[in-house]
Amino acid sequence: MQFKAEHISFRYTDKSPLILEDVSLTIEAGERVGIVGPSGCGKSTFAKIMAGYQKPVKGQILIDDVPMERKVFCPVQMIYQHPELAVNPRWKMKKTLNECFEPDEYLLEQMGIEKAWLNRWPSELSGGELQRFCIARILAPQTKLLICDEITTMLDVITQAQIWKMLLEIADERKMSMAIITHNQALAEKVCTRIVRISD
Ligand SMILES: Nc1ncnc2c1ncn2[C@@H]1O[C@H](COP(=O)(O)OP(=O)(O)OP(=O)(O)O)[C@@H](O)[C@H]1O
Numbered sequence: 001m002q003f004k005a006e007h008i009s010f011r012y013t014d015k016s017p018l019i020l021e022d023v024s025l026t027i028e029a030g031e032r033v034g035i036v037g038p039s040g041c042g043k044s045t046f047a048k049i050m051a052g053y054q055k056p057v058k059g060q061i062l063i064d065d066v067p068m069e070r071k072v073f074c075p076v077q078m079i080y081q082h083p084e085l086a087v088n089p090r091w092k093m094k095k096t097l098n099e100c101f102e103p104d105e106y107l108l109e110q111m112g113i114e115k116a117w118l119n120r121w122p123s124e125l126s127g128g129e130l131q132r133f134c135i136a137r138i139l140a141p142q143t144k145l146l147i148c149d150e151i152t153t154m155l156d157v158i159t160q161a162q163i164w165k166m167l168l169e170i171a172d173e174r175k176m177s178m179a180i181i182t183h184n185q186a187l188a189e190k191v192c193t194r195i196v197r198i199s200d
Contacts (some may be wrong), residue, residue: 001177003144003145004062004189005046005061006060006196007058007120008058009054010054019042020045020056025196029144030176030177032194033179035180035195035198036185037126038180045148047181051076061076066156069122078148079135079140079146083133084127085123089121093119093125096122097106097118097133097137099137100140110166111135111166112166117133127159130154145178147179148178148179148180148182
């Protein structure tokens, strides 16, 4: 799948200044693109536009040259920095995991998710364990581009390394593309096939 963001401009309100102006990015199948830039330059905003959660004031998102829709299961999925804010605290993990599709045992094993965790509440898991669920629940076969917005920033270095190792193995196996937003230059250089910079 080819992903294209074309000439994206964005502002949060009619009266506020443009945060993004004429930003374009193409991601080919299997590419892992690092998106870096100074704090506040609009990386997370751009990620939400890429995923279709924010509508640009100008420009468009194309999937294989067709405008992207979020009505069906979207091939572009996003993972956030704070997994505890991305899950329903009143749902046990099994329900959260199976909300969109039912990940099979192979995927749970690949993600290092233990069966006993399925019966727990989100508050009964560590940040790293919770993030594994947030990743697994969107790794449906239809997912072709994964947008990762600072997804391991709050984790210890061992858990960070484990999660990236798993993700890269799955991405390679499925020829899935990734857009990786990070302040960690070393991480970007290690996991990305290309790095682009949003300048301020
Ligand atoms: N919901 C919002 N309403 C109004 N302004 C916002 C909103 N979200 C973000 N902004 C502003 O948009 C700008 C870009 O924010 P964004 O979070 O995209 O930057 P970023 O590059 O991801 O920053 P960081 O690296 O610090 O996470 C910032 O000035 C921020 O204050």
